[in-house]
Amino acid sequence: AQKVTQAQTEISVVEKEDVTLDCVYETRDTTYYLFWYKQPPSGELVFLIRRNSFDEQNEISGRYSWNFQKSTSSFNFTITASQVVDSAVYFCALSEAGHSGAGSYQLTFGKGTKLSVIP
Amino acid sequence: ETGVTQTPRHLVMGMTNKKSLKCEQHLGHNAMYWYKQSAKKPLELMFVYSLEERVENNSVPSRFSPECPNSSHLFLHLHTLQPEDSALYLCASSQGLAGSNTGELFFGEGSRLTVL
Numbered sequence: 001a002q003k004v005t006q007a008q009t010e011i012s013v014v015e016k017e018d019v020t021l022d023c024v025y026e027t028r029d030t031t032y033y034l035f036w037y038k039q040p041p042s043g044e045l046v047f048l049i050r051r052n053s054f055d056e057q058n059e060i061s062g063r064y065s066w067n068f069q070k071s072t073s074s075f076n077f078t079i080t081a082s083q084v085v086d087s088a089v090y091f092c093a094l095s096e097a098g099h100s101g102a103g104s105y106q107l108t109f110g111k112g113t114k115l116s117v118i119p
Numbered sequence: 120e121t122g123v124t125q126t127p128r129h130l131v132m133g134m135t136n137k138k139s140l141k142c143e144q145h146l147g148h149n150a151m152y153w154y155k156q157s158a159k160k161p162l163e164l165m166f167v168y169s170l171e172e173r174v175e176n177n178s179v180p181s182r183f184s185p186e187c188p189n190s191s192h193l194f195l196h197l198h199t200l201q202p203e204d205s206a207l208y209l210c211a212s213s214q215g216l217a218g219s220n221t222g223e224l225f226f227g228e229g230s231r232l233t234v235l
Contacts (some may be wrong), residue, residue, distance in 0.1 A: 004161075035223065040205070043207060045226040091162070095217040106175070106218040107224060109162040 002027045004094050006110035013082050014118050021077040021113045023092030031055075031097040034068065034075045039089040039112070051075065082117045089114045122146045125210050125227035132200065133235050140195040140230045142210030150216050151193040153185060154222055156207040163192065168193060200234045207231050 003026040025034065032053045037045040049059065051068050059066045063080045066100045079086055089112040096106070123144045132138050144151065153165040162168055167175035168187040182204075184196040211224040 033217075033222070037224075037226075043209075043229040043231075045209065045211075047223045047225065050223050085231070095222065097219070106164060111159070111161050 002029075002032075002094050002096060002108045004092050004108050004110035006090075006092055006113050008112070008113045010114045010116070012116045012118060013037040015084060016081050018078060018080050019082050019115065020080075021090050021092075021115065023075045023077065023110060024092045025073050025075065025092070027094060027096060029096040033095045033097070035091075035095070035107070036066065036075075036077050037109075039091065039092065041088070045091065048077075059107045074089070079115075082115075084117050084119055086119045087115060122225050123210055123212055125208075125230050127230060128228065129231045129233075131233045131235065132197065134200060134202075136197075136200075138197045140197065140208055140232075141212075142193040142195075142227055144191055144193075144210075144212040144225070146212055146214070146225060147224070148212035148214045150188055150213045150222075151187060151190075152211040152213075152217075153193065153195050154209040154211060154226075156209055156229070158206075160208070166195075167216070170193070174216075198231075202234050203214035205232055205234045 005024045034051045036048040038048055039045045049066055056068050065078045067076045091112045092110045094108045122181045126141045152167050153156050155163045155192055164177050165179045166185040182199050186194040207229040209229045210227045213222045215222045215225050
């Protein structure tokens with residue numbers, strides 16, 4: 001069974017500080033995808049990134065960066081120079097590839113980390 | 120116009136009412152999903168439709184009844200709900216199923232349901 005753990009329930013930082021959101025996952029599959037989603041107060045989850053299990057390169061997109069470490073089953077998310085607009089709940093998620101890589105229907109989410117950026 | 124639109128945004132209903140939630144996606148995707156988001160709990164997958172066929176029913180009580188008349192529309196019919204069913208119901212769509220190489224989900228803003 002797959003499982004995603006986001007140990008940090010809530011984090012508060014002052015604007016311009018860097019912050020890292022932790023994500024640890026469990027899966028028995030060798031082929032899987034990891035995701036991060038942002039849920040602002042408006043409610044919709046906004047897709048941020050997808051990573052497949054064969055690509056351990058870290059990724060940077062503007063102020064966002066992701067550190068994928070298969071050895072520790074972690075997929076951590078860092079926001080550099082945080083801004084008030086970054087305040088949201090952030091979800092890490094895992095999906096196994098299923099048979100023939102066609103998809104497995106099931107996207108398992110962590111419980112989310114609520115980030116508050118204080119001006 | 121956003122990619123995935125849900126209506127109504129807020130719904131209050133009694134336990135004996137019948138209501139429906141509607142989801143429409145404008146992205147040309149072939150898979151649609153209903154998720155339930157309750158306080159302090161992870162998002163729970165309820166139903167998955169791929170090419171208008173239901174492919175997953177995640178042990179959801181029969182008082183929730185999905186309908187997918189075409190690839191752009193998804194409904195969740197609600198009947199004799201319980202107060203513990205109060206939650207945010209999120210619709211999502213994807214091109215390819217979650218876990219495929221194109222399967223990232225695009226979510227609507229959700230329908231906030233309160234059952235009295």
